[in-house]
Every structure is written in C-alpha cells, then in structure tokens.
Amino acid sequence: MMSSSIIRKVRALPLQKIVGLQASRAFASSGFPPPRLFDYETVTRNLTVGDAIESVEEAFKALAKGKVDVPMPMHIGIDESDVAGPGDCHIKGGYVSSTPTFTVKLACVSFYNNTKKNLPPGSGIFIVVCASTGAPLGVFQENRFMTDLRTGAAGAIAMKYCTNPGQDVVGFIGCGAIAKNMARAAATVRPYKGIAFALEGAEAFAKEMSEELGMPFEVAASAQDLCRKSDIIYTQTTGGSTVLEKDWLNPRGVTIIASGSDQPTKNEIPPNVLAASKYISDLTKQTRKVGELRSALEAGVMTDEDVYAELGEVVNGDKPGREGNEIIVVDLTGTGAQDAAIGQVAWDKLSQL
Known part of the structure; x- marks a missing residue:
C-alpha cells in the first residue's frame, strides 16, 4: 500500500504523466507496448x-x-x-x-x-x-x-482485368461513399465518361466527381437508361432488391461490378443475369453464402460449377477476362484479404x- 505522501505526489502529477506511468507499468507487466x-x-x-x-x-x-x-x-x-x-x-x-x-x-x-x-x-x-x-x-x-477504400480498389482491379480499353462509358447505380471510391479507382485504370443514377444524390455525385476527376459525368433518367448506355456498370446500393434487368443491358457486352451484397438478405443482380454471365467471384466460398451467387444458387439457375473464376485467378493470368461481347459479373463481397x-x-x- 502506498504511503499518504506518495499518494499526494502522484495526485500532484499532470494527467499526461499519470497516463504515461500507467502505460509504462502495463508495458512492464505485459511485455508489449x-x-x-x-x-x-x-x-x-x-x-x-x-x-x-x-x-x-x-x-x-x-x-x-x-x-x-x-x-x-x-x-x-x-x-x-x-x-x-x-x-x-x-x-x-x-x-x-x-x-x-x-x-x-x-x-x-x-x-x-x-x-x-x-x-x-x-x-x-x-x-x-x-x-x-x-x-x-x-x-x-x-x-x-x-473499408470503402479497399472496396474501391477491388473495383479498379475488376475493371482492369475484366474489361477492354474500348469500354469507356461507366455507369454508377447508387451514388454514396462507395460509389465515389469506385469512380476514383476506375479513373486510375483509364479515362471514361461517367453516368450516375440513384434514388437520391446522383446530381451531387456527378458534379463532385466531374470536378474532382476532370472527366464528364451525366445523370441518367433511370437505371434502364444508364444500363443501355454503359459498357461497365458499378452497383453499390444497400442491396435489398435488384437494380437492373437483363434486357436493359448493352448488347455490345457489359461488365457489371457488384459490391452491394455482403449478407444473405441482400441482392442487386437478378438470377437470370448471373446465369447468362461469365461469373467471377472475389471469394466463392463467401459469395455463395452472402453474395450475388447465393440468389442464383437458390433459384436453381447456377451451380458451383458455373463459377468461371475467382478474381485472383484472372489477375494471375490463369484465366482470361473479357473475350468478346459477353456479360461479365464480378461479385465483390469484400474479403479479409483486402x-x-x-x-x-x-x-x-x-x-x-
């Protein structure tokens, strides 16, 4: 037990020194700072x-x-x-x-x-x-x-390896914080024309991104309008309901980079789009439980064998990315690796x- 004189001295110390003493004692006892x-x-x-x-x-x-x-x-x-x-x-x-x-x-x-x-x-x-x-x-x-930074980085990697240089019209369905990082990250891959659609915030998003990135952005009248014009579509909504339809998609081929689903209650992409696509997961064991793949499996329109590749396989060159006028869906649920x-x-x- 400390004497009363020692207690008075400790009380007289500045708070920073007391905290420092406590940290030093913790370090001495635990072995770690x-x-x-x-x-x-x-x-x-x-x-x-x-x-x-x-x-x-x-x-x-x-x-x-x-x-x-x-x-x-x-x-x-x-x-x-x-x-x-x-x-x-x-x-x-x-x-x-x-x-x-x-x-x-x-x-x-x-x-x-x-x-x-x-x-x-x-x-x-x-x-x-x-x-x-x-x-x-x-x-x-x-x-x-x-979290949003590493999600945006994955979006850039998906664009780099799963699109071709001629695909330069990029749509954003959902215009929140993740969409901004997707837009910034996509700009590191190539210059593009941006199109935005959201239930709210699309105008502010388009203005901010155009000024920041020095590239043109416009606001689409609808999600269908955006899909018709876009070569690449980023979806980053809360994922409670699907945000596009198969017959809306650009017939010249489109890459959909979906990042809204990360739990079993979420789903942005319809099962028939997934079934018609070259489907690429970030991590299949995860997307089959909490990603877009889950809905296609439950609908019976896909099996695990229908997964074309994981994104890392495409990045490593084990499998090619875009090969023609196909639909590609990249399902980003966010991995612990990121x-x-x-x-x-x-x-x-x-x-x-």
Whole structure:
C-alpha cells in the first residue's frame, strides 16, 4: 500500500504523466507496448484509394494461390430494444502469407436510430497486429473509410482485368461513399465518361466527381437508361432488391461490378443475369453464402460449377477476362484479404507520422 505522501505526489502529477506511468507499468507487466490509436481525422487525411490498389491487387493474387488465411465473416445482429439496435456488426480479417502484419476489422452498420442522435449509422475499427509477436500494433478508427477504400480498389482491379480499353462509358447505380471510391479507382485504370443514377444524390455525385476527376459525368433518367448506355456498370446500393434487368443491358457486352451484397438478405443482380454471365467471384466460398451467387444458387439457375473464376485467378493470368461481347459479373463481397492489405498499407504509412 502506498504511503499518504506518495499518494499526494502522484495526485500532484499532470494527467499526461499519470497516463504515461500507467502505460509504462502495463508495458512492464505485459511485455508489449500499448497499440497506437489513429483517430478518424488522421486516417482520412492520410489515406486514399490510390494507396490501396497495388496492395489489394497483390492480395488477390495471393488469395488465388492459397496464400491467404481468410475465415468466413462473422455477423452479429443487434435487434431493436429500449437499450439497443437495430444494427449489424460484421467482423472480417485475414493474413497474407509472408507479410509483417495481419488485420481484424469490426464494422458496425445499419444503426439507423443514430440519425436521431445526430450520428452516422455506421462506424468501425481496424486492428493491425504484428505477425511476428501477435501483439496489436495499431487501432484505426476508420468508420468504414478504410473499408470503402479497399472496396474501391477491388473495383479498379475488376475493371482492369475484366474489361477492354474500348469500354469507356461507366455507369454508377447508387451514388454514396462507395460509389465515389469506385469512380476514383476506375479513373486510375483509364479515362471514361461517367453516368450516375440513384434514388437520391446522383446530381451531387456527378458534379463532385466531374470536378474532382476532370472527366464528364451525366445523370441518367433511370437505371434502364444508364444500363443501355454503359459498357461497365458499378452497383453499390444497400442491396435489398435488384437494380437492373437483363434486357436493359448493352448488347455490345457489359461488365457489371457488384459490391452491394455482403449478407444473405441482400441482392442487386437478378438470377437470370448471373446465369447468362461469365461469373467471377472475389471469394466463392463467401459469395455463395452472402453474395450475388447465393440468389442464383437458390433459384436453381447456377451451380458451383458455373463459377468461371475467382478474381485472383484472372489477375494471375490463369484465366482470361473479357473475350468478346459477353456479360461479365464480378461479385465483390469484400474479403479479409483486402482488409489485411489496406491494414498493412495504413500501418506502413501512418506509423511514420
């Protein structure tokens, strides 16, 4: 027990020194320093979708070679009550072989009652861990920002490997945060003309992206109008109902890059479009449970054998991407490999600050 004189001395210390003493004692007892905390402003100020593309592409390559440990996502449903919800929590993670860190991500979404509290409906953190010691290195309060960056990076990779240079009219169904990252990422592949459609926000999206990227964007009168004009279609809606029809699609061939479905209640692409397509998953064991493939399997119009490839196989050159005037669907549910990739990038960049 400390004497009263020691207690008086500790109370007289500035708060920062007390916290420092506590951290030192924790370090001495546990053997590990505490993880660094990077707040939302630090994360958003220092990371861009461009930072993520190369690392995510390498992660897809490794994934196709079986060099990523990526478990199935964990989902926690928060039912609404007087003290909770409604909302959903998704936990993903992964380790890319021979990289110095691995990542576990917690993403909370659909907490719609937050609007009554003047808070956003989603939040989240990335925990980046040393792959040598197993000690957490950093906690990134990203509130889905890093998730959206790695999703946009996957969209760029899908465009790079599953379209041809002549496909330069790009449609965006859904015009939220993910669509903006898809638009930015697509611009790293080639210049294009953008077309936007959403139930709300399409005009603001088109204006912002045109000014930021220096490329023309227009607002479509309808999803059908957008599909008729587009060579490439990004869909990134909440995924509760399908957003296009087969007879709306450009007969010259189209690549649909769908990222709205990440749980069994979501579905953007009709089963007959999936069945008619060269279907490419980000990770088949995942898309058959929570992605677009799930609806086609349930409808009986596809089997696992109808999956053409996983995206990493196309990136590695094991199978070709576009070969003619075909329909290609790239089903992006978001893999732990991508989270591991952007986690490594974030640690490499922000730990130097």
